[in-house]
Amino acid sequence: MANSSVARVGRDAISETLGREIVDGAHRPGAVLTLESLQQRFGISRTVARDSVKVLESHGLLYSKRRIGLVVTAAEHWDVMSPAVIGWRLASADARGAFIELTQLRIAVETEAAALAAARRTEVQAHQMLDLAATMRRLGESEQLEEFIAADIAFHRLMLEAGGNSMFAALADVVAEVLTGRTKHGLMPTRPMPEALDAHDGVARAIAGKDPREARRCMEVLVDEVRSALEE
Amino acid sequence: MANSSVARVGRDAISETLGREIVDGAHRPGAVLTLESLQQRFGISRTVARDSVKVLESHGLLYSKRRIGLVVTAAEHWDVMSPAVIGWRLASADARGAFIELTQLRIAVETEAAALAAARRTEVQAHQMLDLAATMRRLGESEQLEEFIAADIAFHRLMLEAGGNSMFAALADVVAEVLTGRTKHGLMPTRPMPEALDAHDGVARAIAGKDPREARRCMEVLVDEVRSALEE
């Protein structure tokens, strides 16, 4: 028992490692692994190897076939929306591509989410939105970038949740990731543009005022800026 | 090999059954299962029980804790975008709620997808889009509903794929589900409205003509009809 001479890794680390490798393209679609090879490589038992494989399998990264082994699947079969796969893609060589796709998804969803939020928000949420918009303005104008981003994230999360669509709400983490990542990918000015601040204000007001059409319009302004930054 | 006296089920059927039960609310969040109970109930070995649990765990439906058991998680932690969870929700008592959320997601994504497709489509895709739009008109006007829906699905799938965003493409199955389901949920006229046919035509033409703005506008017309049907 005890251990082994081979690289020993923590429990979930194995599906994590394999997931990243597959997403990264280290194993071509159609490539075959075996449980045995995983046991060897990571110094683990069949039980653990099977557990790890199950996770990857349930995200569509591979499937296991008798007498063949573990077959790596092509990207179009992956669960690209699941947080795990998103994480792996963002850690891959094509992080930028993943980031762009996520941004496009965010753009698509947020315009609709703004309208939904305007129709469904509670009183409390309305106040929180207005507060957050004000906070963003304050922090943005005083160039406290880090705090600004935190407020920005809170703003978008709140909006996504206020719409009452759980699938939109589930994107809050993605949006957070994108908002954080913008700085790294050079898609964000060091000082938030006044138009962006105005647009956030507008969105908050429209949502508070239960005006879906206006909320959508303001969000579209916001999103247009993001879109154009994407096309540079 | 033999069998057992207890309800014996196929391999994946167990995570399938449990997934549906959890999504359906048969196990409240915080409720605790044990591997032992699953073994008893399904007449399976620990290995299989663990395998099934791993699947549910990787979709966020539960987590396992030592000395406690398998704790069912609240809906906000579910991987609500993964096909598996979507399937379970659509098979649950709240299928209608899930359907509405999916429709909202579809609405959000498709407007953006239309614009993207207009920017990125290949020549072949352009022709296919125009063809499908024409086919839809023909089938729609002759009230061949089933074939019409098939063409509709193909149209939307093609558009989602043409944009080159894999996350949008992954929604093709969802959209297919929604388009098929519309009839069941009484959100669809037995005869497609002429405006809808025109809008599809418009989208196809705009995409073929590489006009993202127009593609988005036409898609918005389409989507507006869906939205209003949703609000009835």
Add this chain to the structure above:
DNA sequence: ACAGAAACAAACATCACACCTTTCATGCTG
């Protein structure tokens, strides 16, 4: 020589059992 059937073998699937590890609950002790 070729087609089809039969035997073989590889790899996953499942089972049973033993032991480890974590963590909650209990109860004892100072």
Add this chain to the structure above:
DNA sequence: CAGCATGAAAGGTGTGATGTTTGTTTCTGT
């Protein structure tokens, strides 16, 4: 009453044996 020690419950991991599927090879009959 606080704190610590102890026990037990439940999952986590490891092992070896056996079942099952399926691709490959070999054999046989024509």
